[in-house]
Amino acid sequence: MKTPILSLLLALPLAAQAPAAKAPAAKAPAPAAEPSVGVAMDGTYQWVAGQFMGAAEAMPEDKFDWAPTQGEFKGVKTFAQQVKHVSAVNFFIGSQILGEKPPAEVGNPEMGPDSLKTKAEIVKYMKDSFAYARKAIQSITAKNGTRAVKFPFGEGPDMTPIGMATLLAFHGMDHYGQMVEYLRTNGIVPPASRPKPAAH
Structure with missing residues (x-):
């Protein structure tokens, strides 16, 4: 007659051979969505x-109306x-992309x-103006990005x-390139061209 202890010892090898319960399979991460065109x-x-x-802010107040002579x-x-022109065009073109009126005065762009x-x-x-232009650009998708938009500057092919x-x-x-010349002529290195501090 087998003792309870002997029965237990005889059962251990059989228990070790039993297939382990499968852990629930981890869900594969969803593939990252491709960014939109915009x-x-x-x-x-x-x-x-x-x-x-950065270039615009680098020019001192007393030189803001400077032009080469x-x-x-x-x-x-x-x-x-230069700064006002680019900003007005940002508002104007941004509004053309979004199909709405410019949210700020553009005057003569x-x-x-x-x-x-x-x-x-x-x-x-x-x-x-740059915040608005970025909003307009981000709105572009593969579906709406190729629609015809009337040329915004008088006569010209659709865009x-x-x-x-x-x-x-x-x-x-x-215009940034022109502003760089204005800055350097006045002894100012554009922020984007300044040496970067060494990493520690």
């Missing part, structure tokens, strides 16, 4: 906005007019609103929201 384009445009705004510079925009005089007023207008977002980017950098 979000992807804004990834580049925010870099444009950062460089441009030596050489063939008759009639060129002042530094302030070539020069921007005459009502803005001080550096503080112009810088605020500029920051608001698309994707094309207008591209225009916003290269237009901002075009």
Whole structure:
């Protein structure tokens, strides 16, 4: 007659051979959604906005109305007019992408609103314009990004929201390049060109 202890010892090998209960399978993480066309384009445009705004804020108040005079510079925009022009175009093109009226005065987009005089007023207008332009760019999708939009500057071929977002980017950098020359002529290194502090 087997003792209870002996029975238990004989049963242990059989228990070890029994298949273990399967743990519930972990759910595979859902694949990350691809960014929309607009979000992807804004990834580049925010870099444009950062460089441009940094340059605008670097110019001192007393030089904001400065423009070069030596050489063939008759009639060129002042530094302030460069900033107001790009900002007005940001509002104007952004509104074309979104299909609505600009949320701020654009005046003559070539020069921007005459009502803005001080550096503080112009810088605020500029920051608001880049925020609005980024909102417009982020609204672009694969579905709405290729729709026809009337050429916004008089006569010209129809554009698309994707094309207008591209225009916003290269237009901002075009004038950024001019502003860099204005800054350097006045002895100011643009923030984007300053040496970065060494990492510790």
